[in-house]
Amino acid sequence: MAVEDVQVASPGPREVLIRTAAVGVCRSDLHFVDGTYPTALPTVPGHEAAGIVEAVGSEVHRVRVGDPVITCLSAFCGQCEFCVTGRLSLCVDESTKRRSTEPPRLSLAAGGDPVHQYLNLSAFAETMLVHEHACQSIDPAMPLDRAALIGCAVLTGAGTVWNAAKVQPGETVAVIGCGGVGLAAINAAAITGAGRIVAVDPVPEKLELARKLGATDTVQSGEHTAEELLQLTRGGVDHALECVGRTSTAELAFHALKRGGTATVVGMIPPGEEVKLPGWHFLAEKKIQGSLLGSNRFPVDIPRLVDFYLRGKLDLDSLVAERIGLGQVNEAMGKLRSGDSVRSVITFG
Ligand code: APR
Ligand code: ZN
Ligand code: ZN
Numbered sequence: 390m391a392v393e394d395v396q397v398a399s400p401g402p403r404e405v406l407i408r409t410a411a412v413g414v415c416r417s418d419l420h421f422v423d424g425t426y427p428t429a430l431p432t433v434p435g436h437e438a439a440g441i442v443e444a445v446g447s448e449v450h451r452v453r454v455g456d457p458v459i460t461c462l463s464a465f466c467g468q469c470e471f472c473v474t475g476r477l478s479l480c481v482d483e484s485t486k487r488r489s490t491e492p493p494r495l496s497l498a499a500g501g502d503p504v505h506q507y508l509n510l511s512a513f514a515e516t517m518l519v520h521e522h523a524c525q526s527i528d529p530a531m532p533l534d535r536a537a538l539i540g541c542a543v544l545t546g547a548g549t550v551w552n553a554a555k556v557q558p559g560e561t562v563a564v565i566g567c568g569g570v571g572l573a574a575i576n577a578a579a580i581t582g583a584g585r586i587v588a589v590d591p592v593p594e595k596l597e598l599a600r601k602l603g604a605t606d607t608v609q610s611g612e613h614t615a616e617e618l619l620q621l622t623r624g625g626v627d628h629a630l631e632c633v634g635r636t637s638t639a640e641l642a643f644h645a646l647k648r649g650g651t652a653t654v655v656g657m658i659p660p661g662e663e664v665k666l667p668g669w670h671f672l673a674e675k676k677i678q679g680s681l682l683g684s685n686r687f688p689v690d691i692p693r694l695v696d697f698y699l700r701g702k703l704d705l706d707s708l709v710a711e712r713i714g715l716g717q718v719n720e721a722m723g724k725l726r727s728g729d730s731v732r733s734v735i736t737f738g
Pocket of ligand 1: 415416417418420542545565566567568569570571589590591592595610632633634638655656657658725728731
C-alpha cells in the first residue's frame with residue numbers, strides 16, 4: 390500500500406461523506422492485501438472505521454451533518470429477500486453501489502480512472518463516501534478511536550455470540566483465536582452470562598487479555614488442543630467459535646463440542662481449502678455453521694455495543710494495542726502477519 394491522493398465524488402442522493410476519525414487495521418484487510426482473497430484493483434483498503442458526517446445527499450434521512458458515525462461493510466438495500474427476512478449481513482444487492490454508468494465514488498484524478506471501493510467503504514482514508522445504509526450514527530459521548538473497532542471486530546465477535554450462536558446464560562463456550570474478533574466474542578459471552586468461557590490461542594499474552602475480558606479458562610493451543618478442551622470441559626462445550634480463519638481450527642471447533650453443540654466459523658478460510666469432519670458425529674446432533682460479520686443487523690447492534698461500552702460492560706480499551714498514523718499502515722499489517730499484538734488503530738489528527 391502507498392499513501393496517495395484520491396478524488397472523492399460529491400454525495401449522490403443516498404450517499405454520506407464522512408471525515409474519518411479512526412480506522413482499525415483488521416486481519417481481513419491482510420487477507421485482501423496479501424491476495425488470499427480477491428479484490429478489484431486499484432483500491433483503498435480499510436473497513437473498520439468511525440468518523441463525523443461532513444455532507445449528505447438530498448434523500449439521506451438516517452444521519453445528519455455533524456453526526457458521529459460508525460461505518461459497516463454490510464451495506465444493506467432494505468428490500469431484498471435477505472433484508473426483509475432480517476438477515477441484513479447477507480445482502481449483496483447492487484443498489485447500495487453506484488451504477489457503472491455513473492461517475493465512480495473514488496477515482497485517481499477528477500474524471501480519471503476509477504478506484505474500486507473496497508467492501509463498500511475504503512476506510513484507510515481521511516474521507517469516505519458511502520451509501521447511507523453503510524453507517525450508523527452513535528452517541529456523541531463515544532470516543533471515536535474505540536468506536537472504530539465496533540464497526541468490524543467487535544460487531545463480528547459479539548454478533549457471533551448473540552445473533553449466530555445465540556448463546557444462552559449458563560451455556561459453555563470455547564473461543565478459538567483471541568485476536569480482536571475472538572476477544573470481543575469472549576466479552577460478549579461474559580455479558581450474556583455464559584457458563585465456562587474457554588479461550589484458545591497459541592500466544593500467552595492473548596490468553597492473559599482473554600481472562601481480562603471474561604474467559605474463565607485458557608488453553609494454549611498446540612498439538613493436543615482438542616483433547617485438552619474435552620478434558621477441561623468434561624466432554625465438550627455447547628458452542629465453539631472459530632475466530633482464526635483456518636481449516637484446522639474449524640475442525641477443532643467441531644471436535645470441541647459436546648452432544649448437540651454448535652460450532653460457528655467466523656474466520657475467513659482461504660478459498661480452495663476444505664474442512665474435514667467425521668460424518669458419524671452428526672448422529673450426536675453436532676452442528677456447524679458459518680457467520681458473516683456477526684450475522685449483524687448493525688443499525689440495532691452498533692448502538693447497543695456503544696451503550697455497553699459507555700456503561701463499562703464492553704472493554705474496548707484493552708483491544709487497542711497502539712494508535713498510529715496512516716503512514717504506518719504497512720507496519721501495522723506486518724504486525725498482524727507476525728500475530729502478537731491486538732489492534733493497531735489509525736487516527737487522523
Ligand atoms: N489456534 C488458535 N488461535 C490461533 C491459531 C491456532 N491454531 N493460530 C493463530 N491464532 C490466533 C492468533 O494468535 C491471534 O490471536 O488467532 C488470533 C487471530 O487474531 P487477529 O489476527 O487479530 O484476527 P482478527 O481480526 O481477530 O480476525 C480473526 O476473523 O474476520 C475474520 O478475517 C478475519 O479470519 C480472521 C478472523
Ligand atoms: Zn474486519
Ligand atoms: Zn438487501
